[in-house]
Amino acid sequence: MINVKYVLKRDGRREPFDRRKIEYTCIKLGVPDDVARRVSLLVERRAYDGISTRELLDIVFEELAKVEPIFLEIVDLRSALGRLRSKPDFEVYARILLRSIGFKTKPNLMIKGKCLEYEVDGLAYSNGEVYIVEAKHHSNPHTYTKLEDVMAIFSKYMDIVEGFREGIHTINPAGVIIVCNTKFTEHAIRFAECKGIKLMAWRYPKSRGIEDIIRKGHLYPVSILKNLDNEEMYKLLDSGIILLMDLTKIDPSMSIGIPRCRIIQLKRKAKKVLDYLSSSPEISLRRSPELSL
Amino acid sequence: MINVKYVLKRDGRREPFDRRKIEYTCIKLGVPDDVARRVSLLVERRAYDGISTRELLDIVFEELAKVEPIFLEIVDLRSALGRLRSKPDFEVYARILLRSIGFKTKPNLMIKGKCLEYEVDGLAYSNGEVYIVEAKHHSNPHTYTKLEDVMAIFSKYMDIVEGFREGIHTINPAGVIIVCNTKFTEHAIRFAECKGIKLMAWRYPKSRGIEDIIRKGHLYPVSILKNLDNEEMYKLLDSGIILLMDLTKIDPSMSIGIPRCRIIQLKRKAKKVLDYLSSSPEISLRRSPELSL
The missing domain is CATH 3.40.1350.10 (Trna Endonuclease; Chain: A, domain 1)
Structure with missing residues (x-):
């Protein structure tokens, strides 16, 4: 049995968690591809069923800050x-x-x-x-x-x-x-x-x-x-x-x-x-x- | 010295209390002229400096209800x-x-x-x-x-x-x-x-x-x-x-x-x-x- 995690979007819709989206978000934030991939795996591990996109973004920033402390400085x-x-x-x-x-x-x-x-x-x-x-x-x-x-x-x-x-x-x-x-x-x-x-x-x-x-x-x-x-x-x-x-x-x-x-x-x-x-x-x-x- | 009472309007403006306005409000509410006049005098007595138009209307309804109990029934x-x-x-x-x-x-x-x-x-x-x-x-x-x-x-x-x-x-x-x-x-x-x-x-x-x-x-x-x-x-x-x-x-x-x-x-x-x-x-x-x- 596969355990699909759902993400709660701001407009109330739910969609399956997609690691590639995290990766893409990281790339947009300017990190190299390999870091983006690593971070997305860490975020996937911490995501839970029903997590909101807001929380997900907070976790992305937290994990990024571990690799690149600059993410402690910005929103x-x-x-x-x-x-x-x-x-x-x-x-x-x-x-x-x-x-x-x-x-x-x-x-x-x-x-x-x-x-x-x-x-x-x-x-x-x-x-x-x-x-x-x-x-x-x-x-x-x-x-x-x-x-x-x-x-x-x-x-x-x-x-x-x-x-x-x-x-x-x-x-x-x-x-x-x-x-x-x-x-x-x-x-x-x-x-x-x-x-x-x-x-x-x-x-x-x-x-x-x-x-x-x-x-x-x-x-x-x-x-x-x-x-x-x-x-x-x-x-x-x-x-x-x-x-x-x-x-x-x-x-x-x-x-x-x-x-x-x-x-x-x-x-x-x-x-x-x-x-x-x-x-x-x-x-x-x-x-x-x-x-x- | 005349003690002018001011009424605080909803838009923040202040204006002097005017008994005729109370009288007119009563007439609009359907009461006879003499009752309107009596009520306006009673309301004037209860009004204080800085009273809001909302409170004033509540008092009008209270005083009217004493003369015409129907005002207990309506907003x-x-x-x-x-x-x-x-x-x-x-x-x-x-x-x-x-x-x-x-x-x-x-x-x-x-x-x-x-x-x-x-x-x-x-x-x-x-x-x-x-x-x-x-x-x-x-x-x-x-x-x-x-x-x-x-x-x-x-x-x-x-x-x-x-x-x-x-x-x-x-x-x-x-x-x-x-x-x-x-x-x-x-x-x-x-x-x-x-x-x-x-x-x-x-x-x-x-x-x-x-x-x-x-x-x-x-x-x-x-x-x-x-x-x-x-x-x-x-x-x-x-x-x-x-x-x-x-x-x-x-x-x-x-x-x-x-x-x-x-x-x-x-x-x-x-x-x-x-x-x-x-x-x-x-x-x-x-x-x-x-x-x-």
Whole structure:
């Protein structure tokens, strides 16, 4: 008799434990293949029937930390994105992601539509076209962005388009881009695709999701550091230190309300973590989307 | 020195206690002018600086109950509407309200838009035109319906219109009517007015809000009965007994899971309450919208 262990997914579904998914998760986290394999075996041994994916990820990080102590220093990327504040951090971060894939951006601004004046989270320029940017952030990284959210954004966008047509403003948007730290529901995706709304979200579009953009551009947010408390983190973010990369370049004598010695320590950590995460092979190329935790 | 008492409103604002508002509230509840005046004086005596509107309403009901014991039997209309379930009760109720002001209605159905298939909460017909009905219910009667909700509904409506234009279905909606048990934010109202969306909500439009429609048509929901527990209430609602009026006509031998003797008791209560609430003078005519709790 084979003893199949089931994993409880966040949406309530159960699926058989699959060691390859653990291996794949490890590889995505930047560890070499042989380490990934070893860790996946150790995790398999500790997994029990009915374990949640959250617990499983904790065990992965624990086991990885035994091989690579750097995993004591960081949280997973998905949680790191959730730690950012919706305003202004994630709006700023969304524009960083857009620039990394070739857009020019402008910060948030107010635009008058036909009916109302709206705040938009940025403008993005590419090939002579301008797009309205909407940053959609959930502090719980497992909250889906719903159809209603996308429909509301579409109404806002259309009203801004009408505002242009009626000569109320001079921005003639070619479309709207929603940058989101979480996933979209299936209905939300179908609606967006049908209306020509561009989505940049967790694992969407496949193999060009924000996690891929972040890994390729080494655009890890400072919130990936585990032992950075919120107060310190907000001081960094408020001073424009959004990325680990920014932190590695920080001048320790900057007066941002964090002691110089702590800044030096954080800078060193950031460098170590960034070097580690950036040294990983080009993961996205050998990625199989169905094999992920 | 005059000792002004302030009342803490639900939105956090403070305003001076105004006895006329209490008087007006009482009149709206159907009591004669002289009783309203007497009660307002008693309430004024019991009010203290910093009292919340919720407490004030409780005191109004307590004092009213001393003059008219019927007020021991009922909750205020706003809370009564909140007690209904969003689905299906409030959807059914919304259609009852629409019929009372001259629409013909059809129940909820699925309609394919250009992009997606949507559930709409009903269709309303008047003067050869058909409207999409959206019922928006909040169990907390003080939750505002926001701009984003109206924008999402507008997108859905527009997509249904596109569905018609592309020959996907045969319903050619002339507009959308949102029936809501609470208030809308100012932005939501401005957007709706600009886009031609009809709103039927608490105190909107002024002097034709749903509370006026309910009073004029004696369309009090059974949820206005105070000593009706949720289990009993859902049994009534599930059997199609939505209004106090329906309850007064119920056949006590109906098998809806409530003992016959209790049905008789409820029927008697319903009749008493309905007679009382319906005997009030035509309130809306002498109504001044700024004078209300």
